[in-house]
Amino acid sequence: MEKILKRLIGENTTCDFKEFLERKQYKSWLKSVSAFANGIGGSLFFGVNDDGEVVGLKDAKSDTEFISDKIKNIIDPIPDFELKSIQTENGKTVLELHIPSGSMTPYYFVNSGSRIAFIRIGDESVIASSGQLSSLVLKSRNVTYDSLPTEYTLKDMTFEKLAKTYEKQTNLSFKEKLLRSFSLVTDKGFLTNAGVLFADQCPFRHSSLYCTRWSGIHKDDAKDSREYQGNLLTLLNAGEQFVDLHNLKGWIKLSNRRLNTPDYSSRAVFEALVNAFIHRDYSELGSEVHIDIYDDRLVIYSPGGMFDGSLIQDRNLDDVSSKRRNPILADVFSQLNFMEKRGSGLRKICNESAKLPGFSRAKEPRFRSQATSFYTELLNNNYKKHINDPVNDPVNDPVNDPVRLQNLLQLDLITLLKEDPTITRPELCERLNVSLATIRRALAQLKNLKLIERVGSDKSGHWNVSNIIEKN
Structure with a gap:
């Protein structure tokens, strides 16, 4: 027992x-x-x-x-x-x-x-x-949001964007009967919610994307900010273009030449955006997908946590099931060859990022979920902190060591404990928007890793953060 x-x-x-x-x-x-x-x-x-x-x-x-x-x-x-x-x-x-x-x-x-x-x-x-x-x-009722019929009919909408994308991706002609095969239209001719989300004239206000390039590593001044609204394929293209605009190129010096390397893997960004649009909770009206680009990272936010109620930061990516909140949307993206059916999107984001020249484990993507949100964080492959400051060297900083720190919450905790060693657990809950039980569990994990220790009592004590990395 x-x-x-x-x-x-x-x-x-x-x-x-x-x-x-x-x-x-x-x-x-x-x-x-x-x-x-x-x-x-x-x-x-x-x-x-x-x-x-x-x-x-x-x-x-x-x-x-x-x-x-x-x-x-x-x-x-x-x-x-x-x-x-x-x-x-x-x-x-x-x-x-x-x-x-x-x-x-x-x-x-x-x-x-x-x-x-x-x-x-x-x-x-x-x-x-x-x-x-x-x-x-x-x-x-054994139904999903994307399968619900709407008041819109085929007479109200067109699907030219979907048709062109399908023909380009599959080399097959797109016929109207596919709309029913894809469950975008009911037998009575009414569009489902999935159908509206793929229609050229998509009227859903919550089918939108907010993109911001921030100055620095915090949400201070915005260098570039854009809002997009439309069908999912339009939003996917807009997101790719915005990231590509700000995806700068660095270089690595080789023996006889320079090797150019982008900040982010375009394919990893694509996979992350597809994941955000497919798995988001569309019943949360007034919310939208966000792309926030900082000097050191790119964060994609999607409304809706894990469909099974678990927290992605507590899961092994290889064991995450392929349960889908919006199976019709997922199936259409699969038909377009934009994703695989077996639910390997998060692992592919990691694998595609690892293909970048000069990639190190310290730059592995991170994932975090809460009750109503999911975050994908891609680290800038070219970002360097102050070169002459060994504490801020990404190679030697325990905050950036993926062997020791396995999720984004742990990284956020380390940062806050460094900024304010006297910060309380309730204050950590408020700053990170997570429960007290989650904070206690994450602190216990960091203690077990010998990355932090509590000195003194809970009321008058403080936190010590270690600068030592223990490699496996």
């Missing part, structure tokens, strides 16, 4: 530990029941502390009855669930409450006149936003 729990510690999206059954504050665990049923399912283990250590329950039978009763009376609709009593080798009892993914979403926590639906983000159960509620309603 202990071995199983240790394995589950890393699977925070589908696992929750409770040291004991909270009877008065039952919302503390019922919200996870709602979140698991609304997501990909999961299990709560009662009698296990936060570290995965088995402490056991005093009266497992009574706890079982209480859990079952509260789920039936508080969660609406009642989800499927299974309660299992587990005896450990040392005689302690643990209760596993397993909740599979539900088909009647959203599942609400109902109490005192309020109805709240929760979703799972990383290791937390959080209140679903209005956009996420809409997605849960669609899930219960």
Whole structure:
């Protein structure tokens, strides 16, 4: 049993530990029941502390009855669930409450006149936003946003951009019947949301792209700022052109010549933009894809976190599933040979960046997600900090070492702790827009890597950041 729990510690999206059954504050665990049923399912283990250590329950039978009763009376609709009593080798009892993914979403926590639906983000159960509620309603109907029919018909729209792109990419002629084959038009002649997003006259205001080239490494003064609105192919082309405009060329001195090298891999940028347009949450009205270019990096922001509720910074890129929020959009881009079907986009971004001349592991792309956002960060391959400052040398700076720092959140934490060693955990939450649990986990990871240490108490102490890199 202990071995199983240790394995589950890393699977925070589908696992929750409770040291004991909270009877008065039952919302503390019922919200996870709602979140698991609304997501990909999961299990709560009662009698296990936060570290995965088995402490056991005093009266497992009574706890079982209480859990079952509260789920039936508080969660609406009642989800499927299974309660299992587990005896450990040392005689302690643990209760596993397993909740599979539900088909009647959203599942609400109902109490005192309020109805709240929760979703799972990383290791937390959080209140679903209005956009996420809409997605849960669609899930219960077994439909996706991009498949919903609209009021627009083929008479209202044209698809010349899509037709030309298809013919160029496939060397095949584009015929109107493909619109139905691609699920862009229903049998009754109405465009789906996906159809509108590919139409030449796309009227969706949220189908837009904001591009900014900033001066320096922060959002201070903008050198160039442009806004684009239109169908997805238009936005994809506009994004490529904007990055190409600011994708400067450096050079590497070889024995007999100079080798030119761009700041960013054009193919990696293309893959990142395709990923942003395909996987973004279009139900979040008033949001759009952003490209922000700084001196040292390029960041692409897309509305909507990971579709399964996990955090990309906690995942191995090779193990990320190919679940898609917008399968029709993904299929059309696949038909255009703009992406592969097996969901290898993030890994390809890394592989294409690695092809740049002079590339080092310190320049590997980084990915970070939150409940309603996804960030792809490409590091400028030609950017150098102050050459005469060994602390700021990208080769020797632990902040830039991918062997030690595996995600963007860790990098942001290191930066903030260097700027203000007395910064508190709540302040870190506010600055980075993440939960306290996420901050605690990231700080623990940095401590284990011996990159930071806490000196003194939580109230009056400070953080020490190490400048030593330990190579694998």
